[in-house]
Amino acid sequence: MGFSKSNEQRTRVMSALDAMRQQIGLVLGAARAGREVAETELAGLELEQKVVHAGLDEAAQDEEILAALRRPAMSQVSSWLNTVRAQFHTDASTVPRRLRELVAETSAGAGRLPPGEWLGKIGTGSAPPELWRVGSAALSTSDPRDRFDVAVPLLDESHLAITPAPKTREQVDALVEALLMRVLSSVEPGAVRVHLWDIGQLTSVLPNLYPLSKTSALTLYDPTRLQDLLDELSGHIRRIHAQAMQAGHTSLRGMRAALGKRTEPWRIAVLFGNGETWATEPLRELKRIAGGAHAAGISLIAVDVPHVLGGSVENIRLLDERRVVTSMTGPNLVAQLDPAIPSGQVSGAAGKIAEALIARQGGPRSFADLLPPELGKANSAEELRAPVGFFEGDPVEVVIGDSSPHALIGGPSGSGKTNFLYALLGSLAARYPPDELALYLLDFKEGVSFAGLAPGRKDATWLPHAKLIGVNVNTDREFGLALLRFLSDELRRRSTAAKEHEVTNLAGLRQEDPDGHWPRIVAVVDEFQYLFAGRDAVTNQATALLEDIARRGRAQGIHLILASQDVAGIEAFWGKPAVFEQCTLRIAMPKARRVLAEANTAAVSAPRWHAVLNHDSGVAHGNQLAHVPDASGKDVFATLQRRLWDAYADEHDRPRLFDGAHSPVLEHVPAFGELKPGGAVTALLGQSIDVEDTACGIELAHAPGRNLAVLGTAAAEALSILDSAARSLARQYEEGAVEFLLRCPVERCLPAVERLAEDLVAHGHRAVVLDSLAPTLAELVAAEPETAKILLLYGVDAELPSLEVKEPGQLKSGLDHLRVVLKQGPGKGTHTLGWWRGTARLKDTLGFGGNDDIGAWAALDVQGSELSPFAAGQVVHWSPRPGRALYFDRSTHATPEVIIPFLRPDRENP
Numbered sequence: 001m002g003f004s005k006s007n008e009q010r011t012r013v014m015s016a017l018d019a020m021r022q023q024i025g026l027v028l029g030a031a032r033a034g035r036e037v038a039e040t041e042l043a044g045l046e047l048e049q050k051v052v053h054a055g056l057d058e059a060a061q062d063e064e065i066l067a068a069l070r071r072p073a074m075s076q077v078s079s080w081l082n083t084v085r086a087q088f089h090t091d092a093s094t095v096p097r098r099l100r101e102l103v104a105e106t107s108a109g110a111g112r113l114p115p116g117e118w119l120g121k122i123g124t125g126s127a128p129p130e131l132w133r134v135g136s137a138a139l140s141t142s143d144p145r146d147r148f149d150v151a152v153p154l155l156d157e158s159h160l161a162i163t164p165a166p167k168t169r170e171q172v173d174a175l176v177e178a179l180l181m182r183v184l185s186s187v188e189p190g191a192v193r194v195h196l197w198d199i200g201q202l203t204s205v206l207p208n209l210y211p212l213s214k215t216s217a218l219t220l221y222d223p224t225r226l227q228d229l230l231d232e233l234s235g236h237i238r239r240i241h242a243q244a245m246q247a248g249h250t251s252l253r254g255m256r257a258a259l260g261k262r263t264e265p266w267r268i269a270v271l272f273g274n275g276e277t278w279a280t281e282p283l284r285e286l287k288r289i290a291g292g293a294h295a296a297g298i299s300l301i302a303v304d305v306p307h308v309l310g311g312s313v314e315n316i317r318l319l320d321e322r323r324v325v326t327s328m329t330g331p332n333l334v335a336q337l338d339p340a341i342p343s344g345q346v347s348g349a350a351g352k353i354a355e356a357l358i359a360r361q362g363g364p365r366s367f368a369d370l371l372p373p374e375l376g377k378a379n380s381a382e383e384l385r386a387p388v389g390f391f392e393g394d395p396v397e398v399v400i401g402d403s404s405p406h407a408l409i410g411g412p413s414g415s416g417k418t419n420f421l422y423a424l425l426g427s428l429a430a431r432y433p434p435d436e437l438a439l440y441l442l443d444f445k446e447g448v449s450f451a452g453l454a455p456g457r458k459d460a461t462w463l464p465h466a467k468l469i470g471v472n473v474n475t476d477r478e479f480g481l482a483l484l485r486f487l488s489d490e491l492r493r494r495s496t497a498a499k500e501h502e503v504t505n506l507a508g509l510r511q512e513d514p515d516g517h518w519p520r521i522v523a524v525v526d527e528f529q530y531l532f533a534g535r536d537a538v539t540n541q542a543t544a545l546l547e548d549i550a551r552r553g554r555a556q557g558i559h560l561i562l563a564s565q566d567v568a569g570i571e572a573f574w575g576k577p578a579v580f581e582q583c584t585l586r587i588a589m590p591k592a593r594r595v596l597a598e599a600n601t602a603a604v605s606a607p608r609w610h611a612v613l614n615h616d617s618g619v620a621h622g623n624q625l626a627h628v629p630d631a632s633g634k635d636v637f638a639t640l641q642r643r644l645w646d647a648y649a650d651e652h653d654r655p656r657l658f659d660g661a662h663s664p665v666l667e668h669v670p671a672f673g674e675l676k677p678g679g680a681v682t683a684l685l686g687q688s689i690d691v692e693d694t695a696c697g698i699e700l701a702h703a704p705g706r707n708l709a710v711l712g713t714a715a716a717e718a719l720s721i722l723d724s725a726a727r728s729l730a731r732q733y734e735e736g737a738v739e740f741l742l743r744c745p746v747e748r749c750l751p752a753v754e755r756l757a758e759d760l761v762a763h764g765h766r767a768v769v770l771d772s773l774a775p776t777l778a779e780l781v782a783a784e785p786e787t788a789k790i791l792l793l794y795g796v797d798a799e800l801p802s803l804e805v806k807e808p809g810q811l812k813s814g815l816d817h818l819r820v821v822l823k824q825g826p827g828k829g830t831h832t833l834g835w836w837r838g839t840a841r842l843k844d845t846l847g848f849g850g851n852d853d854i855g856a857w858a859a860l861d862v863q864g865s866e867l868s869p870f871a872a873g874q875v876v877h878w879s880p881r882p883g884r885a886l887y888f889d890r891s892t893h894a895t896p897e898v899i900i901p902f903l904r905p906d907r908e909n910p
């Protein structure tokens with residue numbers, strides 16, 4: 001039925017009803033008119049009053065009145081009344097027929113027919129009736145053919161206010177139930193959503209409809225959840241308003257008419273009050289909702305709510321169990337409610353609709369349903385947009401862009417947070433090619449959540465969008481910091497470019513610099529609260545960087561997705577509202593707390609494998625529930641990854657994988673492969689904790705202080721550092737151009753030292769493991785070296801007692817010679833790389849004023865406070881941990897940095 005046609009019909013119904021109301025009014029009008037006549041004739045007036053009081057029909061039976069009318073003086077009264085009466089009957093007799101016809105026209109099927117005709121059948125209509133029968137009425141009770149339908153408008157049209165009479169709750173329930181069943185049976189399953197709230201009952205509001213409550217067609221709100229319902233409705237109104245406005249319409253109905261299809265379900269909210277007035281705040285909200293409801297396809301049915309609602313409202317007032325007065329038929333006509341539909345029939349039919357709805361929605365959807373028909377067709381200049389799940393069969397999208405630049409995801413362990421991230425990453429990567437979207441993925445959790453996106457032993461493919469993948473970084477907060485620094489640098493680079501092109505955001509930059517490479521960057525930090533885990537410099541720097549990126553990233557297309565398992569992660573924000581506020585996209589997994597706004601409890605009731613998406617900073621009206629398909633099951637993501645890899649891997653390098661649980665092997669790092677004679681000689685010591693895959697080393701220039709001290713008792717790490725230093729140096733000298741002098745008084749380390757010496761020799765260099773150190777030191781002091789010499793001293797502290805002894809007749813001790821070698825050696829190409837097992841012994845070795853001779857150090861299990869004398873007195877923060885060293889090179893570092901000593905597989909370990 002076309003909109004204008006139905007409108008016309010509705011007008012006709014209304015005018016027919018008006019006509020009837022007028023006829024009824026005439027009877028009373030007659031009395032008034034008669035009274036005017038009777039002003040000149042008191043008797044006439046009295047008589048008429050009597051007639052009117054009795055009613056025309058009754059008066060005709062009343063002998064006394066009849067006698068009075070027969071009096072000649074009253075002839076005028078008598079004939080006038082007769083005319084009125086005749087005219088009334090002529091007109092009124094046609095009203096029921098006209099009404100019946102019109103209601104039949106506007107209200108087909110379940111809108112009007114008795115339940116036997118439609119109950120239990122599944123509706124197919126997308127254009128439901130406009131009037132819904134609730135009962136019938138007649139102008140004269142004597143003739144049953146005069147009965148006509150009493151019906152009320154509902155969807156898009158009107159609210160309904162029902163006022164019960166005492167002890168009529170059962171009848172009201174039956175009335176509402178029948179009305180809802182008429183509506184639900186008229187339209188296709190899912191096209192109408194019913195929300196039920198009852199102020200006084202916990203469980204049994206219209207129980208016959210309960211089979212529907214396992215679907216979206218029926219949502220029940222217990223008495224305490226009025227606010228949830230009001231939030232839901234007002235959120236819906238705002239969303240529809242925004243949607244419709246964007247598409248150039250003013251209402252859902254208008255949008256539906258223009259598109260020729262239903263875009264959103266209608267909603268009917270039934271509110272059962274108890275006759276008492278509402279508190280100011282919810283009432284205000286209810287009135288606001290009522291005012292905007294029709295445009296959003298919402299109708300309210302308010303039962304025993306003694307307030308005037310906004311919007312158009314029809315009323316039904318019960319006089320007793322059967323008799324009602326409705327605003328449709330006017331105050332003077334009493335209608336009869338239809339009898340209740342037997343409850344078994346209602347629940348049976350509700351069950352059928354529920355089944356049809358479940359079948360229609362096709363059950364849970366899969367990850368493949370999130371993917372577009374073709375890979376990589378989307379453009380990210382304006383925003384990123386991708387579905388992550390489904391609500392009632394319809395996709396629910398995440399939008400990352402100007403109005404929702406950053407996201408906060410929360411959910412307890414096992415709630416599907418990681419799975420959600422996979423769904424999101426997959427959906428994005430399938431839509432945007434790597435030139436449009438670059439991913440930086442960091443997981444502070446122990447485990448390998450993102451490791452599969454980098455090439456691995458089992459699967460050699462990688463996600464071409466991923467530039468960096470950090471896993472097992474829970475103890476390497478510095479890596480998080482490195483990522484933030486990288487993003488902040490990129491932010492600066494982009495804003496400089498934007499300024500140069502005189503634009504203010506990424507979309508502008510891309511337009512002005514079409515050949516530039518400006519993908520949107522999405523950085524995911526899972527369990528980001530680890531960044532703030534200590535009261536230290538890392539936390540302070542992370543906070544500052546994060547705030548900066550959060551604030552300015554929006555314009556430059558740099559987006560943060562911060563995920564956290566528990567409240568702790570969110571609490572980390574409490575002192576940092578800037579970051580929190582910028583995360584306007586909130587995603588709450590079931591049972592997540594504090595991710596959404598304080599009063600928004602949607603996540604509490606979200607079912608398993610669902611997420612509540614909210615692009616409005618977590619305010620309730622922004623809630624969108626979505627079922628998230630399984631994206632982390634076996635082969636699910638991997639299948640997409642392979643397709644993406646096939647499509648893009650040729651042009652996009654593998655991501656850098658940083659795995660905190662696996663130290664790199666010296667021979668595998670690019671920096672080692674690139675070493676060759678001729679450049680500045682650099683001894684590699686370990687891996688930098690950085691976004692780029694870089695090794696960290698000490699440059700052995702011919703300058704004072706170019707020696708290295710390794711400090712601490714951790715033998716494996718100490719061996720590793722000296723080992724990689726020697727091996728990397730070996731690659732930078734031509735054969736015979738360097739001599740390695742090794743000395744190791746620590747028994748258990750000796751095999752490793754001997755093995756190193758053999759390997760150095762095999763490399764073509766001279767390498768000697770010394771039996772004693774003192775004579776060699778004396779020689780080094782005495783002669784000018786012909787070649788570069790590298791002194792590798794293991795456990796120097798063990799050597800000290802013997803070095804301190806002066807040989808008889810000698811002025812200088814071995815220790816004196818060592819001090820000279822440390823001081824003067826580097827200038828002549830003799831560098832000492834030594835391992836002291838404690839800082840005190842290093843001080844003893846260096847003596848007064850000797851600290852400058854150690855230009856660089858790598859500390860292992862040594863407390864920070866012991867290190868400041870070797871770092872120009874600055875406060876050093878360092879909590880020693882296995883597999884890590886704190887490295888400081890006076891000539892290159894402002895502050896020390898954490899490095900990862902290389903792994904020495906298949907080599908002797910102490």
Ligand SMILES: Nc1ncnc2c1ncn2[C@@H]1O[C@H](COP(=O)(O)OP(=O)(O)OP(=O)(O)O)[C@@H](O)[C@H]1O
Pocket residue numbers: 411412413414415416417418419420565609610628629630631632633
């Ligand atoms: N939407 C889903 N459909 C089916 N299975 C899922 C879904 N989401 C998660 N799972 C499964 O549930 C388990 C836990 O999910 P997931 O690892 O994503 O949770 P999490 O919140 O990240 O937990 P944690 O933080 O402990 O890793 C996984 O085995 C995952 O495969």
